[in-house]
Amino acid sequence: MDLEYPEDLKYLDSHEYARLDGEIATIGISAFAIDQLGDLVFLELPEIGDALERGESFGSVESVKAVEDLYPPVSGTVIERNEAMIESPELIAEDPYGEGWLLKLRINDPDELEDALSANEYRAQVEGD
Template sequence: MSLEYPDNLRYTDTHEYVDLSGDIAKIGVSAFAVDQLGDIVFVELPEVGDTITKGSAFGSIESVKAVEDLKAPVSGKVIKRNDKAIDAPEIISTDPYTGGWLLEIAVADANEIAGIYSAAEYRSKVEG
């Protein structure tokens, strides 16, 4: 099965993605993470107004197979969270990039994106 990794996104070692537009970042989990997790049954996210720190856990995602921490790809303040993903976490499985995003944050330092994989680098890493 061929998984999609949109070229406009950046990806982390822990399989989160970030879509940076100016100083606003949309964060979610990659199709690879969804594929590895299986059916997603629960997601826990921070509240709007909370601050998240690059590399630190900001919530968790639970599937029928495992519970995994979600790690922040960049630091910033939560300005929006996807309550649809909380209420119906299966949307993350079926549409991780459009309907299944998790958070939007006001980025503290856009330079933090520098060490994060491009789509081609990420594809190479996860598909070997």
């Protein structure tokens, strides 16, 4: 499978990504993580208005193989969550960087993303280049 790593994203070791647009970060999980997990069957996300701290789990994704905690790449307040993905988590795999996003956060400090991985760094890590 040929996996994509969009250049405009910042990645975590734990396979979440953030797309920054001003003070709003769109959070999702990478195509690599979805490929590793297999068929997604359940998604747990926080409520709108919840404050998330970088490094602290905000929910989980469950597949036929495993349950994985989700971590925000940046701290902030949930302003939107993708209800369609909660209803049908299998759809995340169809477009993980587009329609398959999980949360939108109003971020506290964009500098928190400075030590996140670039697309090339993330690709090298997961593909073992």
